[in-house]
Amino acid sequence: MNVFDTLKERGFIKQTTHEDEIRDLLGKESVTFYIGFDATADSLHVGHFLQLMAMAHLQRAGHRPIALLGGGTTMVGDPTGKTDMRKMLTVEDIQHNAECFKGQMKRFLDFSDDKAIMENNANWLMNLEYIPFLREVGRHFSVNRMLTAECFKSRMEKGLSFLEFNYMIMQAYDFVELHKRYGCKLQLGGDDQWSNIIAGADLIRRVEGDSAYGMTFTLLTNSEGKKMGKTESGAVWLDAEKFSPYEFYQYWRNVADADVKNCLSLLTFIEMDEVERLASLEGSEINKAKEVLAYEVTKIVHGEEEAKKAQEAAKALFGKGAMAGSIPCTEIAKADIADGMDILTLLTTTSLAASRSEARRLVQQGGVSINDEKIKEIEFKITEDNFEDDSLMIRKGKKVYHQVKIG
Structure with missing residues (x-):
């Protein structure tokens, strides 16, 4: 089966620039494609996982992925889906986050023998000269057209900084660089990246005179349309x-x-x-x-x-109802429960509640059990008598379990 059909059958594909051409391309040759990952945190999350699964399907079918780390674009911040400007990260934080991403991506993709490539757009974006870049690349972008893009349109009322306004051009330029360096023909991403992806494909046609394509994936949502993860x-x-x-x-x-x-x-x-x-x-x-x-x-x-x-x-x-070793666990000292530890303190100590007021609400609403016994009083105190073999189990709601051990 053509991998395009596999992705479609499994529900990945949301939009394409040229569906028939992309399907033909994926069926007749090994295609180099890329997805960008801005290093905004020190771990990938479930939204990234969906995209990595799509990359894995394509790699298994003989195509070559480029995992592009956003060492440069993270310096600016993607305005897509944000009501306010993203928090500015330091160069050191971005580099640290990118290194964390590298280690995690190697679990999902085979980077041996040039089967996949890991790049960082800091390698070209950080050294650009401003005026030559404006003359060579900026002239191909219509401000009027950019302002109709969903990623910018939703920000116009609250304000869009000039810094963020550059993001689309930078991502489009990434595609051009990857096309020149590795023969990359296809950019993929979540459906919220559609405007940025088509800008990149269009820039390659204008600057290089070559064909380039884009495809977006459905976002991971539940049956009610809310984002999962x-x-x-x-x-x-x-x-x-x-x-x-x-x-x-x-x-x-x-x-x-x-x-x-x-x-x-x-x-x-x-x-x-x-x-x-x-x-x-x-x-x-x-x-x-x-x-x-x-x-x-x-x-x-x-x-x-x-x-x-x-x-x-x-x-x-x-x-x-056994105490199981893989369940999240917090150790407390025996001295901490010598005179009894109140349930609110225990809930905040185990991070099952962010504050004492949140912990109080949980208890009052009947949402906390110790060793399968519901706690009804906010004055309830945990003592050594609640522990069996130096261990007890807290349940928050119906599904969240946390083990506490005496250290």
Whole structure:
């Protein structure tokens, strides 16, 4: 099967500049393509993961990915989807974040023997001379047309800085550089990048006189149209230190029934016949599909060993109520509970609540249990008697578990 058809069947493709031409190109030759990743944090997240899965599908079909780190573009900040200007990061922070991205990307793509390329747009953007760049590249951009782009239009009321206004031109220039250096013909990205992608393809045609193409992917959303990859505590990161493999497994184990097929299609390599079978399960049987989803996604991101540990921890927890080693854990000193530790302090210490007022609301709403017993009073104190084998289990809501051990 042409990989274009594979991506379409699995639900990746949202928009294309030239659908028939792109499909023909991917069917008859090895195509060098790229996706850009601005280094705005020290870990990739679930939104990036969807794009890395698309890159992996293309690489498996014989095409060559370029993972472009945004060492230069992150200095400016993409205004897309933001109501205010992004926080300005230092050069050192951006370099650190880019190094973190490098390590994570190597889990998903094969960079050996030139099968994939990792580049950084700081290599050309940071050394540009302003006036020559304006004359050679800026003259090809119509301000009137740029202002109609969704990434800028949504910011016009609150204000768009001239710094951010340059972002589209910089991303378009990235495509030109990658075309010159590596013969890159295709730029991919999330659908929110459509305006930037078509600007790059158009710039190559104007400057180089060559054909270039763009394609966007659907954003990872649930059945209600809301972006997935967020929890009460923040983003679902791919870094095990920021979001543990157990928490990661539990996130996918707890998706809504209506989202199982979409997640299996986009975030695993399971054949579509099996995806259809799993997604068709009804009632309590759908939980089997969710367990497959959670295991497969955790295996891809964190490795088979961590996926097995998370799966076993979940089974132990929900099957027997046992204390399982892969569940997030906080150690406290015995001295801290000698006179009793109030439940609000415990919730903030374990980061299950961001503040005492949030912890108070959780208890008052019946959202906190200790060892499967609901806590009803905000004055409740934890003592050594609550621990069995120096361990206790807190449950927040129905699905968030946290283990506390006496150190």
